[in-house]
Amino acid sequence: MAVIECVPDVVFKTRVRDESVPGSNPYRWQDLTTKEIFGGKKVVVFSLPGAFTPTCSSNHLPRYEELNEEFKAQGVDQIICISVNDAFVMFQWGKQVGAKNVFLLPDGNGEFTRKMGMLVDKSNIGFGQRSWRYSMLVNDGKIEKIFVEPNFSDNCPTDPFEVSDADTMLAYLKGTESTGVSAPRREFVG
Numbered sequence: 001m002a003v004i005e006c007v008p009d010v011v012f013k014t015r016v017r018d019e020s021v022p023g024s025n026p027y028r029w030q031d032l033t034t035k036e037i038f039g040g041k042k043v044v045v046f047s048l049p050g051a052f053t054p055t056c057s058s059n060h061l062p063r064y065e066e067l068n069e070e071f072k073a074q075g076v077d078q079i080i081c082i083s084v085n086d087a088f089v090m091f092q093w094g095k096q097v098g099a100k101n102v103f104l105l106p107d108g109n110g111e112f113t114r115k116m117g118m119l120v121d122k123s124n125i126g127f128g129q130r131s132w133r134y135s136m137l138v139n140d141g142k143i144e145k146i147f148v149e150p151n152f153s154d155n156c157p158t159d160p161f162e163v164s165d166a167d168t169m170l171a172y173l174k175g176t177e178s179t180g181v182s183a184p185r186r187e188f189v190g
Helices: 034-038 054-066 068-073 087-097 111-115 166-174
Strands: 011-017 027-033 042-048 078-083 102-106 119-121 129-131 134-139 142-148
Touching (some): 027 034, 054 068
Parallel strands (some): 078 102
Antiparallel strands (some): 011 027, 119 129, 134 142
């Protein structure tokens, strides 16, 4: 068992717009490493069960979008949403919800989520392996604070959304955190 103090070292498979690519779909694959994403930056990350799902689309992502300037005022360089979805799904979801400020990072194979100790089975609702809902503040790759939703478990009959929201993270950054539940760093088997 190891205590997670830093974000896990993984390579994310992303798609980026590239006008040099011929055709009507000018995108190419680009690998992004954990070091490229988090190195030398203060980043707020939130993870959710899936693109296009109700709470994720109506509240979780939109509220982080809405509060982007307030996060920047607190010294946050970037807000990242991670989900165990592929790059195509994340791109289309971003278009549908109008995401402009939050970087939607696909964890298609669930490797980052697994190494974070946050991969759960949601087969009870037909999702397979997905991320548990959480948020964290990462400074130059080091996890400074993590908020994990309660009742972490496989096939949880509910989808708690109490502490990984944008307002809880912003309150923490401003030093006005309420008495909300904050989980310690999760342990995982490497």
